[in-house]
Amino acid sequence: MSGNSTYEPKNGLSRWLDARLPIMRLAHDTMSTFPTPRNLNIWYTFGGILTFCLGVQIVTGIVLAMHYTPTAAAAFDSVENIRREVNYGWLLNFIHSNGASMFFLAVYLHMFRGLYYGSSKAPREVLWILGVIIYVVMVATAFLGYVLPWGQMSFWAATVITNLFTSLDQIIPHLGGAHDPGLGTTITQWLWGGFAVGDPTLNRFFSLHYLLPFVIAGLVVLHIWALHVPGNNNPLGIDVKGPQDTVPFHPYYTVKDGFYLCLFVILFAFLVFFAPDFVGNPDNYTPANPLVTPPHIVPEWYLLPFYAMLRSIPQKLVGVLVLFGAIATLLFVPWLDTSRVRSMRFRPLMKQFFWIFVADCLLLGYLGSQEPQAVWHLGGVDVPLLWPARIGTLYYFAFFWVIMPVIGLIETPRPRPDSIAASVLGNAQAAE
Amino acid sequence: MATTNTAEPTRRDFIHIATGTVAAVGVGLAAWPFIDQMNPSSAVLALSSVEIDIGSIQEGQQSVFMWRSKPVFVRRRTKKEIAEAEAVSMNDLPDKLARNLNLPEDAPATDKNRIEKPDWLIVIGICTHLGCIPLNNQGEFGGYLCPCHGSQYDTAGRIRKGPAPENLAVPPYAFIGPTKIKIG
Amino acid sequence: MRIALPLAVMFALIAPALADDAANTTDPLPPKEVSFPFQGTFFGTYDREQLQRGFQVYKEVCSACHSLNRIAYHDLDGIGFDAAQIKALAAAAKIPAEPNDKGETYDSDGQRLTRPGIPADTLPAPFANEKAARANNNGALPPDLSVIVKAREGGAAYVYSLLSGFGQKPPPGFHVLANKYYNPYFAGRNISMPPPLTEGAVTYSDGTTASVDQEAKDVVTFLSWASEPKMEERKRMGFEVILFLLALAGLLYLSYRRVWRDMH
Numbered sequence: 001m002s003g004n005s006t007y008e009p010k011n012g013l014s015r016w017l018d019a020r021l022p023i024m025r026l027a028h029d030t031m032s033t034f035p036t037p038r039n040l041n042i043w044y045t046f047g048g049i050l051t052f053c054l055g056v057q058i059v060t061g062i063v064l065a066m067h068y069t070p071t072a073a074a075a076f077d078s079v080e081n082i083r084r085e086v087n088y089g090w091l092l093n094f095i096h097s098n099g100a101s102m103f104f105l106a107v108y109l110h111m112f113r114g115l116y117y118g119s120s121k122a123p124r125e126v127l128w129i130l131g132v133i134i135y136v137v138m139v140a141t142a143f144l145g146y147v148l149p150w151g152q153m154s155f156w157a158a159t160v161i162t163n164l165f166t167s168l169d170q171i172i173p174h175l176g177g178a179h180d181p182g183l184g185t186t187i188t189q190w191l192w193g194g195f196a197v198g199d200p201t202l203n204r205f206f207s208l209h210y211l212l213p214f215v216i217a218g219l220v221v222l223h224i225w226a227l228h229v230p231g232n233n234n235p236l237g238i239d240v241k242g243p244q245d246t247v248p249f250h251p252y253y254t255v256k257d258g259f260y261l262c263l264f265v266i267l268f269a270f271l272v273f274f275a276p277d278f279v280g281n282p283d284n285y286t287p288a289n290p291l292v293t294p295p296h297i298v299p300e301w302y303l304l305p306f307y308a309m310l311r312s313i314p315q316k317l318v319g320v321l322v323l324f325g326a327i328a329t330l331l332f333v334p335w336l337d338t339s340r341v342r343s344m345r346f347r348p349l350m351k352q353f354f355w356i357f358v359a360d361c362l363l364l365g366y367l368g369s370q371e372p373q374a375v376w377h378l379g380g381v382d383v384p385l386l387w388p389a390r391i392g393t394l395y396y397f398a399f400f401w402v403i404m405p406v407i408g409l410i411e412t413p414r415p416r417p418d419s420i421a422a423s424v425l426g427n428a429q430a431a432e
Numbered sequence: 433m434a435t436t437n438t439a440e441p442t443r444r445d446f447i448h449i450a451t452g453t454v455a456a457v458g459v460g461l462a463a464w465p466f467i468d469q470m471n472p473s474s475a476v477l478a479l480s481s482v483e484i485d486i487g488s489i490q491e492g493q494q495s496v497f498m499w500r501s502k503p504v505f506v507r508r509r510t511k512k513e514i515a516e517a518e519a520v521s522m523n524d525l526p527d528k529l530a531r532n533l534n535l536p537e538d539a540p541a542t543d544k545n546r547i548e549k550p551d552w553l554i555v556i557g558i559c560t561h562l563g564c565i566p567l568n569n570q571g572e573f574g575g576y577l578c579p580c581h582g583s584q585y586d587t588a589g590r591i592r593k594g595p596a597p598e599n600l601a602v603p604p605y606a607f608i609g610p611t612k613i614k615i616g
Numbered sequence: 617m618r619i620a621l622p623l624a625v626m627f628a629l630i631a632p633a634l635a636d637d638a639a640n641t642t643d644p645l646p647p648k649e650v651s652f653p654f655q656g657t658f659f660g661t662y663d664r665e666q667l668q669r670g671f672q673v674y675k676e677v678c679s680a681c682h683s684l685n686r687i688a689y690h691d692l693d694g695i696g697f698d699a700a701q702i703k704a705l706a707a708a709a710k711i712p713a714e715p716n717d718k719g720e721t722y723d724s725d726g727q728r729l730t731r732p733g734i735p736a737d738t739l740p741a742p743f744a745n746e747k748a749a750r751a752n753n754n755g756a757l758p759p760d761l762s763v764i765v766k767a768r769e770g771g772a773a774y775v776y777s778l779l780s781g782f783g784q785k786p787p788p789g790f791h792v793l794a795n796k797y798y799n800p801y802f803a804g805r806n807i808s809m810p811p812p813l814t815e816g817a818v819t820y821s822d823g824t825t826a827s828v829d830q831e832a833k834d835v836v837t838f839l840s841w842a843s844e845p846k847m848e849e850r851k852r853m854g855f856e857v858i859l860f861l862l863a864l865a866g867l868l869y870l871s872y873r874r875v876w877r878d879m880h
Contacts, residue, residue: 038879059466063466063469063470066469066470067469067473077686080686080762080763081473081475083844083846084474084475084686084691084845084846085473085474085475085476086469086473087465087468087469087471087473087474088464088465088466088468088469089469089473090844090846090849090850091465091850091853092465092466092469094850247879251448251875252875252876252879255868255871255872255875255876256872256875256876258455258868258871258872259865259868259869259871259872262861262864262865262868263865265861266858266861266862266865269854269857269858269861270854270858272854273850273851273853273854273855273857273858274657274658274851274854275657276850277766282766282767282768282769282771283767285763285766285767285843286759286763286767295803424879447867447870447871447874448871448874448875450867451864451867451868451870451871454863454864454867455864455868458860458861458864461860474690474691475688475736478688478690478735478736479736482734483734
């Protein structure tokens with residue numbers, strides 16, 4: 001809660017600075033004494049982990065940019081030069097490429113946590129919305145970044161995704177005369193800077209890829225500010241009643257976040273040092289060729305669920321609307337969930353649908369990785385993967401637009417503990 | 433409830449000191465690649481020395497070669513030019529040091545200290561004033577004239593007149609054959 | 617949760633197995649089951665002798681059509697050559713020369729002017745450009761091999777299977793196209809590359825018998841190295857980093873328990 005600051009400058013220099021720019025006071029109040037619920041579990045450590053990931057991507061990105069050349073003729077070669085000739089270039093490259101995957105792993109766990117514990121509900125709606133905006137900018141940044149190595153997948157993913165906008169030609173087929181391009185094609189050519197993905201596209205993608213992480217950093221500051229107004233939610237979903245429910249952020253959560261961050265970094269290090277190409281695609285080691293399309297275009301794993309949704313709709317414009325709608329839906333979650341109970345620990349029915357939703361996301365991810373014409377053979381019946389993808393997409397939208405509102409109204413939640421402290425002490429007594 | 437520990441660090445806090453120290457060491461070790469990546473890469477270092485065949489340079493002629501992105505003048509001196517260079521007295525030299533990277537720093541700027549073989553003058557072709565490239569066979573001293581601010585060098589590449597403070601630098605080099613040199 | 621999650625996990629696990637596995641004769645066979653010593657996740661290293669044999673196969677067989685333009689002569693210290701050997705190898709190579717004093721890059725016979733190589737040079741390409749390469753290979757482009765092992769699904773096993781997979785009889789009814797060869801490991805099974813390796817195509821200086829299988833394994837080892845010369849350094853550093861992080865995690869856990877001791 002935003003209470004009175006207890007910061008006391010200890011020496012002359014600190015007092016001098018505090019009177020002019022109270023940055024030490026701010027750090028003390030937000031990261032040291034900040035009262036934090038005492039029952040936060042492992043799922044609450046991903047915020048700190050995400051800040052770490054952003055820092056790692058920015059720092060490795062800046063040093064990589066010292067060696068990278070954003071032209072079609074030289075981009076692939078400059079990346080190979082980094083991997084082969086630049087001192088520790090291979091290490092910086094693999095940290096950056098695998099760091100993007102770790103960043104998305106952390107953000108998905110962070111988002112699922114928010115859904116499960118009701119962290120999007122009042123009074124944290126703006127916090128949640130800022131989070132969704134950060135996620136969208138992350139997706140944009142990752143997409144732009146993937147184009148930069150200028151491999152086959154880079155080029156063709158850029159082509160496919162920018163071509164999505166041509167679906168708007170259905171809305172306005174001709175801007176001007178009957179031979180003028182439509183709205184969608186105009187926008188797409190504006191994005192490309194030409195009539196296809198090429199040098200102008202690559203250069204501007206590099207500029208934007210460098211810019212957006214700093215936009216994310218600014219949004220993260222707002223996100224943490226919005227968090228600190230009401231304070232953190234907690235696994236019980238019940239409000240903090242007083243100081244007995246909280247502990248100061250330092251040392252309790254600095255050390256806890258530090259420990260879990262270290263485990264996260266161990267997983268990260270395993271990828272970087274022992275499986276650096278595991279999440280990647282071999283086609284991106286072939287230089288981009290505008291005349292040869294790879295047989296199987298796939299985005300990176302963290303975009304696969306949305307790719308599956310897009311491909312499950314045959315009509316181009318509707319498919320694009322479904323894709324953007326799936327992300328836009330997230331903005332409405334604070335109002336879609338009608339339950340007065342925050343945490344799904346106490347919502348036995350909603351909890352089931354939540355876990356099915358998790359399985360659905362994993363299924364859609366898997367389907368996104370398969371070839372569009374692939375088929376399942378289920379006991380003599382051939383099921384084109386299109387159908388599970390459609391069912392999965394339907395459930396995704398139903399979860400937010402139907403299940404969340406309805407279950408909140410009809411469900412009987414379990415009784416919640418009186419307070420966080422009571423729950424923690426109760427657990428301690430039960431454990432003895 | 434938490435009990436506050438206000439006493440000086442006891443054995444109880446040793447664990448935190450140990451953890452903090454190890455973490456700090458980790459951060460320090462992790463910082464090195466970020467610093468080292470700015471050092472010349474192995475592709476750049478592979479060009480840190482070059483071997484050049486100078487046999488086709490005629491007497492009285494000069495060729496310019498690139499070494500570490502700098503121009504190197506390789507000049508085949510005439511007998512007259514050699515004699516002139518040897519005859520210059522140390523008093524006439526504004527810069528009395530040889531500036532020869534093959535010799536110790538305090539070697540004097542005699543003609544002998546500027547060359548390996550008297551026929552061949554090999555110097556870095558960058559004016560020691562503000563970095564322009566001097567012009568060959570110009571100026572009063574038969575050597576070089578820098579067009580930017582008028583520095584003039586003699587037939588041993590030594591500054592004689594003008595704002596340049598030092599003689600043209602002699603790069604580290606060696607003859608690896610009668611007409612082949614390795615620079616760097 | 618009790619029912620939904622296990623069901624979901626089960627389904628996620630069997631889903632890949634339900635996927636289609638077409639018994640169609642133009643689909644390629646999966647790569648042969650082969651493991652290379654350098655593929656050990658934590659401890660794989662290259663055998664320097666094998667790397668040099670592989671380089672010999674590349675130089676004497678593959679380089680006729682395939683470039684390796686990201687490997688410079690000085691990089692070959694990574695396969696165990698010393699500075700003198702590297703200098704000699706480079707000097708024996710013909711590198712396209714810069715324009716001469718008349719501004720020419722070709723001599724009077726239309727041949728490209730060349731100069732001896734230096735260690736800083738990358739290995740020269742067999743053809744001047746893509747069109748020349750295609751013209752000499754019935755319209756097909758032999759890809760550069762610098763990252764070929766990373767650029768193909770299946771990696772080293774795939775490239776090995778491809779190289780050692782020639783000479784098999786196509787199944788009845790299979791149509792081998794003009795100027796192509798049957799290789800069951802290649803997508804579509806019609807490959808433009810003629811069988812490159814034959815028994816005794818090279819004479820190994822260390823006396824190893826040059827069977828097709830040996831040549832294939834050696835050149836694949838070399839090409840794997842070429843795709844990532846830093847692999848051994850990466851794994852070694854990874855070992856040290858993970859050990860350090862495990863120790864740090866242990867310390868952090870103890871600190872965490874110390875801080876939270878009175879809390880529960």
